[in-house]
Every structure is written in structure tokens, then in C-alpha cells.
Amino acid sequence: MPTFHLPSVLSAHIGGTRAVETSGATVEQAIDRLVDQYPQLAPRLRDASGAPYPFVTFYLNDEDVRLVGGFGVAVSDDDEVTIVPAVAGG
Amino acid sequence: MTATLLPDAGSTHPLAPLPLACVACGQDVGATPQAICPNCLGPLEPVYDPSRALPSRADIEARPRTLWRYREWLPFQGEAIHATDVGWTPLVDAPALARRIGVARVWLKLDAHSFPSLSFKDRVVATAINAAEAFGLETIGCASTGNLANAVAAAAARAGKPAWIFVPYDLELGKLVATSVFSPRLVRVRGTYDDVNRLCAQVADRFGWGIVNVNLRAYYGEGSKTMAFEIAEQLGWRLPTAVVTPMAGGSLVTKLRKGFTEARDAGLVSGELPRQYGAQAEGCAPIVRLAERGDDVLVPEIPQTIARSLAIGNPADGRYASRILRGSGGAGQSVSDAELVAAIRLLAESTGIFAETAGGVTLAATLKLAERGHFRARDELVICLTGHGLKTVEAVQDSVLDAPVIAPKMREVAALISSSAS
Numbered sequence: 001m002p003t004f005h006l007p008s009v010l011s012a013h014i015g016g017t018r019a020v021e022t023s024g025a026t027v028e029q030a031i032d033r034l035v036d037q038y039p040q041l042a043p044r045l046r047d048a049s050g051a052p053y054p055f056v057t058f059y060l061n062d063e064d065v066r067l068v069g070g071f072g073v074a075v076s077d078d079d080e081v082t083i084v085p086a087v088a089g090g
Numbered sequence: 091m092t093a094t095l096l097p098d099a100g101s102t103h104p105l106a107p108l109p110l111a112c113v114a115c116g117q118d119v120g121a122t123p124q125a126i127c128p129n130c131l132g133p134l135e136p137v138y139d140p141s142r143a144l145p146s147r148a149d150i151e152a153r154p155r156t157l158w159r160y161r162e163w164l165p166f167q168g169e170a171i172h173a174t175d176v177g178w179t180p181l182v183d184a185p186a187l188a189r190r191i192g193v194a195r196v197w198l199k200l201d202a203h204s205f206p207s208l209s210f211k212d213r214v215v216a217t218a219i220n221a222a223e224a225f226g227l228e229t230i231g232c233a234s235t236g237n238l239a240n241a242v243a244a245a246a247a248r249a250g251k252p253a254w255i256f257v258p259y260d261l262e263l264g265k266l267v268a269t270s271v272f273s274p275r276l277v278r279v280r281g282t283y284d285d286v287n288r289l290c291a292q293v294a295d296r297f298g299w300g301i302v303n304v305n306l307r308a309y310y311g312e313g314s315k316t317m318a319f320e321i322a323e324q325l326g327w328r329l330p331t332a333v334v335t336p337m338a339g340g341s342l343v344t345k346l347r348k349g350f351t352e353a354r355d356a357g358l359v360s361g362e363l364p365r366q367y368g369a370q371a372e373g374c375a376p377i378v379r380l381a382e383r384g385d386d387v388l389v390p391e392i393p394q395t396i397a398r399s400l401a402i403g404n405p406a407d408g409r410y411a412s413r414i415l416r417g418s419g420g421a422g423q424s425v426s427d428a429e430l431v432a433a434i435r436l437l438a439e440s441t442g443i444f445a446e447t448a449g450g451v452t453l454a455a456t457l458k459l460a461e462r463g464h465f466r467a468r469d470e471l472v473i474c475l476t477g478h479g480l481k482t483v484e485a486v487q488d489s490v491l492d493a494p495v496i497a498p499k500m501r502e503v504a505a506l507i508s509s510s511a512s
Contacts, residue, residue, distance in 0.1 A: 008295050009128045044131055054388065054409055055114070056131050059288060062281075064390050064404060085126040086133060086406035087287040088303040088311060089339020090211075090238040 002030050002075045005082040010045075014038045027060060027081060028071035045083070055086040105168040105224045110134040110308050123225045123300060125307035133406075134308045136165035144356050147327055157213055157316035163352050164217055165312045171223050172249045173216035177316055179204050181324040181472075186440040187453075191460045193469040197330065199321055201476045202445050206248070207268065208478035209399075209446075210342070211241035213313040215302060219245045221309035222300035230300040231255055233290035235283045235338065235399045236265030237446075237477050242302060243272035254299065256286045261398060264481040282393055284404045311341050318349025321472055322359045329354070330364050332420065332465060334456045335474040336448040337368040337377045338400045340411030342474070347414045364472070365420040367464065368411060369455030371395035371430060371447075377405055378422030381412040388412075396427045396485055397447040399477060421464060423455035430454050431485050437475075444479030452476075 001021045011018045022037065024030035035042040046052055058065040059082040065073060075081070107121040114132025125134055144162050145153075153159035157177025158170055180200040188196040201210035215238070222230050231254035232242045239255045246253035255269055259278035270276050279286045294301035302310045322329055329350060335342050343366055353359050370378045373395030380388050388408045393401035405411070415422050425433070430450035437453050438444050445453070456473055465471060479486070496502040 007126070007131075007291070009124070009126050009131060012128065044129075053114075053131060054386075055133055055406065057288070057404060062285065064284065066390050067392065082288070082292070084288050084291045085131050087233060087291050087339075088125075088307045088341055088406055089402055090232055090234040090283065090287070090303045 001077050002079040002081060004030070004034055005080060007083060007085060009085070010041060010083065013040050013044070025074060026072050027058065027065055027075055030075055030081060031071070057084050057086070058082075059084060105166055105171055105220060107221050107224050107309060108136040108138065108165040108167065111137045123221070123227060123305050125305050136308055136312060138163070138165075147323075147358055150323065150358075157216060157313065157320070160316050160319045163312075163315060163319065163349070165309050166217075166220060166224070170216070170220050172219045173212070173245055176205060176212045176216040178320060179317075181321060182441070182443070184441050184473075187437075187473075188471075190440070191456060191465060191471065192467065193332075193460075193465050193471050194467065195470045197321075197325070197470070197472045198441065198443060199317065199472055199474045200443065201317065201474065202443070202449060202478040207237070207240040207244045208481065209237035209241060210314065210317060210474075210476040211237040212245075213316055214238075214310045215241040215245045215313070217313035218300070218302035218306045218310035219249060219251070221306050222251070222302070223249070225300065227298070227300035227306075228252065229254060229297075230302060230306075231290070231293070232302045233257075233283070233286045233304065235401060236261050236269075236481065237399050238303065239269040239276070240265060240481070243269045243274045243276075246274055247272040254293075256290050256293070258283055258286055258398075262482050262484055264483060265398075268481060283402050284390070284393075287402075287404075311345055314342055314345035315349030315352065317342075317474065318346045319353055319358075322350065322353050325470075327359050329359050329361055330470045330472045331362070332365045332367065332469050333472045333474065334367040334369060334452055334459070336400055336452045336476055337370050337411060337422070338402045338405065338448075340368070340377050340405045340407035342476070343368050343411035343414050344407050346474075347418070363418065365464075366414055366418045367420040367455070367459055368415050368422045369452045370400055370422065370424050371397040371451050372424045372426050373397075374401045374403055375422070375424035376403060377408045377411050377415075378424045380408055381415045381422035384416065386413075396482075397430055397451050398482070399446065399448045400451060421459065423459050423462075425451055425454035425458060429458075433457065434479065434486055435489070438479070443475065445475045446477035446479050446482040447485050448477050449475040449479070450485065
């Protein structure tokens with residue numbers, strides 16, 4: 001099952017759990033399952049229209065999900081989805 | 091920025107960071123070494139007391155020539171502990187460029203000559219390292235395209251703090267050496283800056299360090315505002331009509347806007363805020379393309395440019411920067427690597443100033459903007475040069491090949507003079 005890795009600001013809402021295994025054939029479906037499991041994360045992962053917030057990046061393994069097909073990209077059991085808030089330039 | 095400044099004889103209150111609030115949802119989160127809203131994950135910014143006492147022009151002019159002369163607009167109460175002598179870089183008149191561009195005046199804001207590490211990142215590190223100190227964070231660090239690495243390493247060395255610095259493995263040699271010489275823990279990551287950024291976000295989250303552009307970002311970014319205050323003061327408390335800046339993460343655009351706005355709101359200057367223009371390399375221009383499209387959805391890119399200090403494909407402040415470019419009456423402009431190299435040479439040959447690749451991007455973009463009719467004959471234009479050319483000598487090292495090698499003989503010099511005249 002694909003695994004989500006959460007930043008501490010999100011894990012704080014689910015008892016400190018940083019890694020969550022979920023299911024789904026695409027990133028979007030996997031997020032749906034994650035939200036089913038933890039409804040309190042729903043408004044913090046996507047806006048009211050279901051789109052990702054501009055200041056949060058989802059990585060599928062090492063790739064920005066926007067560069068590999070967006071939320072509709074397929075995921076497999078070994079995949080890892082990492083959620084990373086925006087970082088300033090350097 | 092000299093070592094001869096006397097300590098400020100003002101108050102000696104302990105340093106306390108200002109509280110933060112979310113830009114997106116407005117939630118107050120207090121003073122904290124966090125840059126992310128716990129409610130919506132939006133970015134946090136310091137909250138200033140609108141009733142605080144503000145200095146007059148004369149008050150500011152009487153203070154030491156450092157960025158702390160604008161301390162009422164920096165995110166602390168009390169006296170800074172570290173980097174107290176940073177800021178106040180030259181603003182240089184460039185009449186040859188003014189003629190070339192077709193405007194009344196061109197001023198070069200020379201953060202390429204910033205103390206101590208020759209880039210504008212000294213400003214943001216000055217505020218970030220004080221935030222780290224106030225929060226009791228002993229170890230500092232950063233994700234960097236080079237200039238921030240130099241600035242953090244230098245500041246940490248001065249403050250006696252350990253530093254962990256993460257950079258793309260293949261940065262320019264000058265930027266690597268100008269970091270490693272200070273003996274931080276320099277870590278070269280196989281990947282782009284965006285890969286380094288992701289790693290550092292996770293590092294900051296896990297180890298509780300003061301990563302200046304991650305969890306100290308809210309305090310870090312405010313340091314950039316001082317460039318706007320300096321420009322205004324150095325112009326005799328006036329605003330320029332247009333400003334061109336390089337764009338990487340995009341925050342220099344937003345913080346200059348904030349600084350100019352705050353200076354005007356405080357009555358230090360009056361009149362229209364400047365039109366703002368942003369420059370990127372064609373091989374990494376997500377903010378320019380966003381501004382050109384005019385929508386609000388940034389499309390990330392995989393960088394392919396020699397302007398490594400601007401090679402951020404997923405700029406955190408890109409949307410905000412694009413809005414300011416368009417809303418101010420300005421624009422974005424991208425340039426090729428060949429154009430940026432030519433602009434480094436033009437700048438050097440016409441002004442005596444050596445800028446890094448980002449400076450080449452900025453001047454080249456200014457020239458293209460002029461060709462496209464963006465400037466007016468009465469414009470007073472400020473071009474921000476944010477890093478020194480000695481950091482990126484690779485871009486123009488071919489110029490050395492033009493220099494003849496001779497024996498120490500007068501006849502060989504005479505032959506050169508003769509051939510030059512022909």
C-alpha cells in the first residue's frame with residue numbers, strides 16, 4: 001500500500017503519527033483514503049474544490065507530483081507520498 | 091558595515107521575536123520557530139504592533155549605517171545580538187547604463203558588496219540568526235543555491251554556532267569554497283535545489299534546528315525589506331519609479347514591496363510606489379511565465395541554466411511575486427544564458443562592477459524590457475545586483491583566454507602595442 005509521510009504540523013492532528021499506509025490507484029484516490037481514515041486532515045490537504053494548496057507540495061517518491069502527472073498519477077504499493085510545506089529561496 | 095562602529099548606546103532589552111500569524115487564514119500562532127500555519131499550512135509572517143513608536147528620518151540618519159537602523163520594521167523587540175554590522179550597501183549611479191536603457195537615471199543597488207559574504211543573503215541571515223538565538227536554537231542551517239550557504243556559514247562562524255548547510259552537489263566552485271572555508275558541515279546533495287529544499291524541510295521538521303529558510307523563514311524574510319528602506323534613504327528619502335530584481339524563490343520582490351509600502355506608510359517617503367520588474371533565466375522562469383499567463387497557478391520547472399542562484403523550479407513565493415509584478419504595472423522577463431553572460435561583461439565594461447550570473451540575468455532582462463518599451467524617459471530605475479561576480483567566475487572565464495602571455499621583454503610589449511594599433 002502507498003505510504004504518506006506527513007510533516008509535524010499535520011501529524012500533530014492525528015496523534016503524532018508521521019507515516020500512514022493507505023490504498024488507492026492514484027495519488028488522488030490515496031488522499032481520499034487518507035482523509036477517510038483521518039477526516040481532520042481533509043481541509044489541510046486540499047482546498048474546497050479539491051485542489052492542492054499553492055503553498056504545499058506533494059512528492060511521489062522523489063518527484064514533485066505536478067511534474068509527473070498531478071493528482072491523477074498512478075501509485076503502487078511501494079510508493080511513498082511526502083507532503084512538504086513551501087520553503088523560501090536560498 | 092565597518093568594524094569601527096561604536097555599539098549602539100540605546101536600550102539593552104533582551105531580544106524577543108515578534109509573534110506570527112498566518113498569511114492565508116489569519117490564525118495567530120505566537121512567537122515560534124515555525125513557518126507553517128498549524129491550521130492550514132499557509133506561510134506565517136510577523137505581526138507588528140501598529141501603535142509602536144516609529145523613528146523619523148532624522149532619528150534613522152543618526153543611527154549606525156547598518157540594516158538595524160530600520161529596526162522598528164524588523165521582527166524583534168530588544169537589541170540584536172548577532173550580525174549587528176550588516177547592511178547599508180552602496181547605491182551607485184550608472185549614467186552609461188541610463189543612456190543605453192533610455193531613462194533619466196539608473197542606480198545599481200550593490201548587495202554584491204554586502205558584508206560579510208558578498209550577497210543580499212547577509213540581510214536575511216542577519217534576522218534569522220538573531221531569531222535562532224532568541225529561540226535558543228544552537229544549530230543553524232539552510233538549503234541553498236550558494237549565496238545563502240555563504241551567508242549562513244559566515245554568520246555561524248562569527249557567532250560561534252554549528253551550522254549544517256545543504257546545497258546541490260554541483261554548485262559553482264566559488265560558492266562551495268566560500269562556504270567550506272568557514273568550516274560548517276557542508277552537505278552536497280545529488281539533486282536540484284528543489285530536492286535540497288524538500289530534504290531540508292524534513293530535516294528542520296525532525297531535528298529542531300534553526301534552518302533559516304525553512305522553520306525560521308518568517309523572521310528570515312523580513313531582512314530583505316531593509317533593501318527597500320536603504321534605496322529610499324540613499325535616494326534622499328525618495329522612491330524610484332521602477333525597480334528590477336532577480337527572482338529565485340520570489341521573496342525579494344514581495345519584501346521590497348512590503349519595505350517600500352512600510353516606508354511610505356511611516357511618512358518617510360511619499361508618492362507612487364515603484365513599478366517592479368522581475369528577472370529569471372529562460373531555463374528556469376516559472377514566475378516570469380506565471381506573470382505572462384496572468385493566472386494564479388504556478389507550474390514548477392526543472393531548472394536548466396548557468397544562473398544557479400536563480401535555479402528554483404518550485405518558487406515558494408512565486409504567486410505573490412507574480413501578483414506584485416502585474417499589480418505594480420511592471421512585468422517579468424526571462425533571458426538566455428548567452429544574454430546573461432553578455433550582460434555581465436557589459437556591466438563590468440560600462441560600470442566597473444562585477445556581478446554574478448544573477449546580476450547578468452537582471453541587467454540582461456532590463457535591456458530586454460527596455461526594448462519592449464517598458465521604461466519611460468523620465469524613469470529613475472534601480473537595478474538590484476544581489477551577488478558578486480567572483481562567486482561565479484565560470485560564466486566569464488573565457489575572457490582570460492584573450493589575454494596574451496609574453497616574456498618579460500620590452501620588445502614583446504612594443505609588439506603588442508603595435509598590433510593593437512593596426
